[in-house]
Amino acid sequence: MAKSHEKKFNWDICGHERIASFLQSAIVSNKLSHAYLFVGPAGVGKYALSKQFIKSIFCLRFDEPLPCGECSNCQQLEREMHPDVYLIQRLIDEDTGKWKKDIIIDQIRELKLKLQQTTLLSGYKAALIPEAQLINEHAYNSLLKILEEPTAKTIIILLTDDFRKIPATIVSRCQTINFLPVASGVLENYLLRFEVEAEKIKLVSRLAHGLPGRAINLLRDEESLAQLQLNLKFFSEIVRVSSSRRLNYLEEIINWEKDETQNAAKIGRLLDDWQAALRDLLLLTQGDEYHIANAEYLKVFSELKEKFDWRRILQVASLLQTARELLQQNINTKFVLENLIINL
């Protein structure tokens, strides 16, 4: 068996080398924290990296680069069926058939009981909570107790794209790791594994703004790529229409669904895409054409540049942020969007 310090790793991730090597050395030196908080935008790779991290802790093949992907632990983890690894997600509401809006205290209490039981395999136990910002207040109090009195050989990993929603008491008990968007060159290299024409890979790796999860989604789902391009077009057009005509224009563009959850998802996506458009505009005001995500829009954005100095860009960015917050508070989506576009 290789000595522990010689242990090699084999993590299938896109970017985040420094984070990976930090966590790998914690495994090798046996200095794992009881709790980690991974912070970063949706699609940046927090979940993918957590999976590699957990697999490497549980993998049974010490003589192979970790994780081996073949031992029973790796296989069970791949199927998200390992008996000592708990994935805590929102539950489905039995009455409505939809996701509940938050993670509730019963789930955390149940987790506490499971963590206290001795494991059959006498190894580690781990809990992974991908949307930690959705843990409700009571549940947080219960989680805090778990973090305050950690059981041995237990690792809790919280993931969030909204750090502000995580209570300071929780943050102070976790090792916080920030995930930044991946460089577009790194992303492009990673995407070469998909058998798609080179042009499309180039386009997608820029449009995804350093978010591998987003890039993969755009590659696999033609519709979401088309929607993104439509959203960018929509942005470039709406800011040129006079404020009084914008509401009519909105009605032509958006197909409102009957289901508000669908509307919220659609408008959330649109806000993300518009934020990406703003980033491109900001690059243009700095004379940087090279990093523009969507070359097709270079011309359109170059024209918009005249209307958008950096002050205006920051102003619009803050409007987008407000809209996002209103959406999270379940304010009517149509109202949120109307309110946004008349102020653009």
Ligand SMILES: [Zn+2]
């Ligand atoms: Zn393994």
